Amino acid sequence: MNWEQWKPFYLRIVREMGYSIEQDRKSAELLRALLLEGDDYITREELEAVIGKKAYVFGAGPSLEDALKRFDFSDGTLIAADGATSALLDAGLLPDVIVTDLDGRISDIKIANDKGSFMVVHAHGDNMDKLVSYVPFLSRILGTCQTEPLDIVYNFGGFTDGDRAVFLAEALGARDIIMVGFDFGDVVGKWSKPGLKDHSPVWESKRKKFAFARELLNWLEKNGRARLRYLHP
Ligand SMILES: Nc1ncnc2c1ncn2[C@@H]1O[C@H](COP(=O)(O)OP(=O)(O)OP(=O)(O)O)[C@@H](O)[C@H]1O
Ligand SMILES: Nc1nc2c(c(=O)[nH]1)N=C(CO)CN2
């Protein structure tokens, strides 16, 4: 999805979610400066080399734990959406790539990154504090944003960590994408927020996020170059 295709979705998202375009842009500039300062950023081409034709993208829905026990994922690239990283580590799997706005369990993200996971860190108007706190301590980072792309801060489309990870996989060459733990629905998986003790009833802003994520994935199914599948245990 290019900027022109993303723009109308983005304008609806900021309107409905009450986000500030100006703050989103500021965050993208901040991430760019932090990446240049840290000198441990990677380019699209470097991440392309990591993503194979077949990719599993893990969301943080309640079905994730059972799916991790029952299925074998050794024939594809493993891409974890933020909080799903913790469930993969618990299951003895290391994500090849983690797509995050840094509001997941940061200790697990750091462990995975130290063991070799590539990071895709997203800048938005509400995570500038997290970018400042954590980006300097992470390695092999590709930056993304939801406003106009900058030279080393990319925008492949997509909104939540989960659907954004699918858009990234498609843009970087995956042609068979299997989504695991993408339940959306009325229950938020316990890995989604560090504060959650258990799977929890969906709250209003999260319901809106899920609706946009679904709509975007439907768009990609129709307009993208990859086959998209949901793994339902
Ligand atoms: N039932 C579910 N519960 C939690 N995550 C889900 C569910 N179904 C699908 N997902 C996907 O898994 C991803 C997990 O990432 P994470 O929980 O950090 O969300 P996020 O996009 O950062 O949203 P938020 O800003 O609300 O934390 C979500 O972005 C979403 O796309
Ligand atoms: N401004 C802003 N943008 C976002 C936010 C958010 O909370 N605020 N959350 C996202 C992940 O779901 C993606 N984009």
Ligand SMILES: [Mg+2]
């Ligand atoms: Mg997140």
